[in-house]
Amino acid sequence: MFKTVDLGTRHVGPVSINVARGECLAILGASGSGKSLFFRAIADLDPNRGEVYLNGKSREDMPAWEWRRQVSYVPAETGWWADRVGDHFDADGELEDLLRVVDLKDALGWDVNRLSTGERHRLGIVRALQARPNVLLLDEPTASLDADMTGAVERLIKQQLARDVCVLLVSHDPEQAKRIADRSMRMTGGRLQPETGAAS
Amino acid sequence: MSTYISLSYLDLVGASVFLVLNALCSFALKLGLERQLLFSALRMIVQLLMVGLVLKAVFAASSALLTLLIAVIMITFAGREIRARQERRLTGIWGYGLGATSMMFAGTIVTVCVLVMQIEPQPWWTPQIALPLFGMVLGNTMTGVSLGLDTLHSTVYRERTAVEAQLLLGRTRWEAILPCARRSLRSGFTPIINAMAATGVVSLPGMMTGQILSGVDPQEAVKYQILIMFMIAGATGLGVLGAVFGSVWRLTDHRHRVRLDRMT
Numbered sequence: 001m002f003k004t005v006d007l008g009t010r011h012v013g014p015v016s017i018n019v020a021r022g023e024c025l026a027i028l029g030a031s032g033s034g035k036s037l038f039f040r041a042i043a044d045l046d047p048n049r050g051e052v053y054l055n056g057k058s059r060e061d062m063p064a065w066e067w068r069r070q071v072s073y074v075p076a077e078t079g080w081w082a083d084r085v086g087d088h089f090d091a092d093g094e095l096e097d098l099l100r101v102v103d104l105k106d107a108l109g110w111d112v113n114r115l116s117t118g119e120r121h122r123l124g125i126v127r128a129l130q131a132r133p134n135v136l137l138l139d140e141p142t143a144s145l146d147a148d149m150t151g152a153v154e155r156l157i158k159q160q161l162a163r164d165v166c167v168l169l170v171s172h173d174p175e176q177a178k179r180i181a182d183r184s185m186r187m188t189g190g191r192l193q194p195e196t197g198a199a200s
Numbered sequence: 201m202s203t204y205i206s207l208s209y210l211d212l213v214g215a216s217v218f219l220v221l222n223a224l225c226s227f228a229l230k231l232g233l234e235r236q237l238l239f240s241a242l243r244m245i246v247q248l249l250m251v252g253l254v255l256k257a258v259f260a261a262s263s264a265l266l267t268l269l270i271a272v273i274m275i276t277f278a279g280r281e282i283r284a285r286q287e288r289r290l291t292g293i294w295g296y297g298l299g300a301t302s303m304m305f306a307g308t309i310v311t312v313c314v315l316v317m318q319i320e321p322q323p324w325w326t327p328q329i330a331l332p333l334f335g336m337v338l339g340n341t342m343t344g345v346s347l348g349l350d351t352l353h354s355t356v357y358r359e360r361t362a363v364e365a366q367l368l369l370g371r372t373r374w375e376a377i378l379p380c381a382r383r384s385l386r387s388g389f390t391p392i393i394n395a396m397a398a399t400g401v402v403s404l405p406g407m408m409t410g411q412i413l414s415g416v417d418p419q420e421a422v423k424y425q426i427l428i429m430f431m432i433a434g435a436t437g438l439g440v441l442g443a444v445f446g447s448v449w450r451l452t453d454h455r456h457r458v459r460l461d462r463m464t
Contacts, residue, residue, distance in 0.1 A: 045457055065367075065456060072368065075361075075365075079359075079363070079366070080362055124365075131369065
């Protein structure tokens with residue numbers, strides 16, 4: 001369903017992967033090994049070479065904005081461009097449910113400055129899910145969350161997998177990879193290798 | 201109406217007394233500004249004396265080519281100034297070319313239109329009229345363009361995460377960068393908006409003061425000043441718009457990415 005062919009930038013790759021519909025691929029690796037740069041290349045945020053396909057259609061055959069709606073990347077550091085949290089969301093029926101799952105149902109009226117790192121991250125995931133993407137690229141989605149909230153975000157990821165969304169998950173926690181990923185790979189020096197002894 | 205009062209060089213020396221007093225205060229208070237103050241004053245004297253000589257020769261020659269050459273030199277210096285006033289600037293020729301080109305087009309279009317349609321000197325490029333007008337328009341446009349570009353570049357650099365967050369939600373480069381562009385345009389427009397608001401109430405502009413001092417009827421001087429303010433506002437607006445949107449285009453690419461690698 002989703003595949004990269006020799007995808008690379010100056011610092012990463014070439015990387016070729018195949019991820020099926022409803023499959024979760026965990027990407028492990030040390031800080032600075034190129035995991036985030038790989039996601040940026042998939043989202044087409046940095047100049048890159050190689051090919052990326054979604055449901056057989058090449059990324060180059062669709063405008064960048066359409067690609068990013070279908071392949072949604074939630075970076076480790078979420079960005080905010082207005083003062084009020086609510087100004088970053090489109091009001092729709094599903095928004096309230098998603099906010100309730102991440103325990104932030106009242107957050108729309110808050111000021112962005114009062115958000116903690118964990119709250120920003122949870123809201124970032126909700127914001128990305130609103131576009132109903134086919135592929136989710138999650139960069140350390142639970143890095144600054146406590147055990148309860150980590151559980152809530154993992155449930156949200158499983159919900160997406162059940163909807164046939166394909167998920168690529170960067171994590172530093174091998175246990176988390178075992179809990180939610182179908183298989184794991186390890187990024188070392190910009191190259192992706194199958195993780196030895198991982199869930200697969 | 202009073203006649204024009206000529207100044208002697210001794211009058212100029214007398215007027216410099218207060219500047220020297222400032223330098224002495226700086227020395228006494230150990231502010232360290234005295235050298236800078238005196239050097240800037242000397243530089244100004246040399247520049248103005250030289251421009252006086254050059255303009256005298258250009259006016260006497262009354263040549264279209266020479267007038268054009270002086271205008272090109274003015275644009276070249278102003279372009280260099282725009283580049284120097286930006287903390288972060290576009291790489292390569294863009295760092296100089298974008299600001300200078302926007303300023304040149306805006307300043308030239310507005311000045312030529314006013315010369316041809318409103319003032320109508322014979323010939324329309326008469327250097328005594330065209331060059332001072334072009335200089336005033338260029339100087340103000342230069343300030344607006346450099347402020348606009350400086351604000352845009354520092355804002356995009358600082359707020360890259362916010363711009364990319366919008367791109368990641370499927371917005372176009374124009375939509376994503378609009379908050380930064382809006383702030384930059386406001387920054388570029390502010391000096392001329394403030395100047396128009398204060399003119400006549402807080403300050404009497406230099407050209408109008410000059411005309412009144414040389415014996416022109418204040419009402420006539422006011423008419424010229426209004427014309428100049430319209431020219432400056434029009435050219436600044438066009439120049440800032442061109443430069444900011446040109447830079448937005450350069451700082452992003454066809455795949456709607458932010459290209460900070462195109463900025464130093």
